[in-house]
Amino acid sequence: MGRKKTVEFDEGPPDNFDPNNPYADPVAMLEHREYLVREKWIQIETAKIIRERLKWCYRIEGVNHLQKCRHLVEQYLEATRGVGWGKSNRPAEFHGLFRSLNFHHYLLNHLILLRLCYPDRSDL
Numbered sequence: 393m394g395r396k397k398t399v400e401f402d403e404g405p406p407d408n409f410d411p412n413n414p415y416a417d418p419v420a421m422l423e424h425r426e427y428l429v430r431e432k433w434i435q436i437e438t439a440k441i442i443r444e445r446l447k448w449c450y451r452i453e454g455v456n457h458l459q460k461c462r463h464l465v466e467q468y469l470e471a472t473r474g475v476g477w478g479k480s481n482r483p484a485e486f487h488g489l490f491r492s493l494n495f496h497h498y499l500l501n502h503l504i505l506l507r508l509c510y511p512d513r514s515d516l
Contacts, residue, residue, distance in 0.1 A: 409423065436475055443468055468489075
């Protein structure tokens with residue numbers, strides 16, 4: 393008997409878990425709970441990685457961060473939607489309008505700020 397060449401993890405939910413009667417098999421219920429916690433931690437850590445990339449992009453790009461880092465902002469917003477302990481798992485369609493309104497409000501505030509800082513420019 394030798395060592396295994398690779399480590400294999402069971403990454404899916406347990407096969408014998410019944411969501412209609414979760415207490416029928418206590419072992420499957422605990423395995424399902426561990427699966428949910430593991431998936432939640434993966435989502436949280438993914439959001440942290442994207443946040444670090446976004447911070448780096450803001451520092452490097454400077455004033456051009458609105459154009460250059462937009463894809464990271466969208467990835468971060470998507471990664472943080474419904475992530476965290478105690479967050480509701482609402483469908484994405486309930487978030488869409490609020491997100492687009494926030495983005496337009498953000499752009500409008502930047503435009504107003506640019507016009508206040510540079511009143512003599514006509515192209516803003």
